[in-house]
Amino acid sequence: MAIKPSPSDSTSNPVQTLTFPALVFAKLAPTTFLTAHLSSPHGPLRPSGRSPSQVRTPTCHTGSLTHAHGSAVVRCGDTAVVCGVRGEILRAEDIPDYKPQPEEDARRDYEDEQDEQALKITIMAEEEKKLAEIGSGGHNRNSQSPDRGNEDEQGRRKRIRREDSEEMARLGLLVPNLELATGCSPDNLPGGPPSLLAQTLTQRILTLLHTTHLLRMGDLRLWFHPRAPSSTPFKPADEGEDEDLARPSVKAFWALYIDILFISLDGNAFDAAWLSVLAALKDTRLPRAWWDGDRETVLCSDDPSEARVLDLYDMPVALSFGIFEGDGESKGKRWVLVDMDGFEEGQCREGGTVVVGDGGRVVRIEKDGRGMVGVKEVRDLVERAKERRMEWIGVLG
């Protein structure tokens, strides 16, 4: 006997649809939850309300740690990270197997060092002059010729930058260390050795610091000037004078300890950490230090006006991304999500980072996973990273 449902039945006994709040849905069926958001009829939108290619705007505070030479607090969404840079003096005599530079190189570096100071002044003067010319409406007829002359100069600078970072790597002058604080994310349990994530991030930051040739070795060398540095430093040694004392030499180095601490981690650890490192290095002021020949030790000046900032060659911008693959009806459909939060990171099975430097040069591309990203996606991501540059410049000031 068939039971016929009468219309009156359904009105008195309405179909019970299972409903629960969005948060519960996200916990129970995360993939379906994210798919539903991304395949919404109003265009793909993430649970956070961002579009797939929209990043979280970072905020940055510098100089909040008083005991560090430079520091920064960076926040992107719920990811918050503190970075402190501390310079420690590494004496050349304490370095095992330390080979002083050949004399010519030392002389070149020393002269560069002096030139650099002079150059800064001339560049500033030139720029002022240029500005004045533009202001007065005069043509700059010589605008072509300096570029040509600079090509040789550029090649030389490139070589020097490369040698600089090789020396930094050899001496280990940059020591980043990344720590995920207890409770910064639910996965991070107290105690125990540094997690695989922390170690991997440390290594990635370390290699990026070196492969981008970010810092100048000149900023990290501590010289011994046998005489007043302004008066003819390379006058041939007089007879009877100790030759060692006659020429300037490098007696010590600044080693930069870059400590990165995650207070809160909600996805995209690398971008936040890298931005904080850049901001902290930009903020770093090392006191003027010199080797005192009589006391045989390094002395530092306590005059803040003599402290020097670090010259950063570049500002490489990082952009991390993930590939999310839908389920259910949208199976096989995929979205490229940039700057993922913690929830999205858990759902993506493929991810990576592109880092773009000055003038659109790519300095790093890394990616692993299932092979859903092709050349076209990488090209788009590099473009997106270039756009992000302006944002980072705004944040870093």
Add this chain to the structure above:
Amino acid sequence: MADVTLSPLHRADGSATFTSNGYSVVAAVNGPIEVQRRDELPEEAAIDVAIRPAAGVGGVRERHLESILQSTLRHVILVSAHPRTLIQVTLQIISSTEGSFNVGDLPQATSNLPILPALLQASILALLSTSIPLSMTLTATLVAVDGQRLKSDPSAEELKVASSIHVFAFSSHGNLLVVESEGEFGIETWEEAYQNARLACRGDEENDSESEDVSMDSDNDTKLEDVLRIAVRQKVAREQKWKLDLRSATT
């Protein structure tokens, strides 16, 4: 050219050595084996990768390589076929062109990418030797760019002067699995390097589809996929040998 040995170790479930361009790696796979409670995944096999350097104990450099390998092999192995188990991949670097065998001689900051293709290749060969179900195989290669010149399988000197170095790994379906590029390059250079690596790994695909059998005996066996194929073919032949012996004995 790459030199491959399958199953050189007798106590591991599967093993392989891979030697190419001055890099030599021996890989051992154990699995599926019992997993510790805290690493256990309810729906798939956990994969544990351990890399030992040629000298000394592993450090942060090795952890980084391990995490790249782990997240790649997770997609290569059919992990859902062995839920709540562990597949353990151990890789020992025997020699590398970074040369120095003195502990601590190699700065931590130097690039760890050049060894990566050999590690990927050795691990996939060891997995094949273990007969663990895989969704695909992979091939990986290294390309160095010096100015405008591209060089596959660069030597240590070439790596030193290279303006950028790139590691690419391709699946047997032709998808791009791993990219690790560092240095200074334009996106056009990167695409060139990509094409170059693709050719080294998978050969000239257009030619292959036109004439499958011609390409087999032409000089196309320089591509890495064929290295893999030949190694497996030899392994199968060796394992089937008793059958042939039996047949010849009965006749």
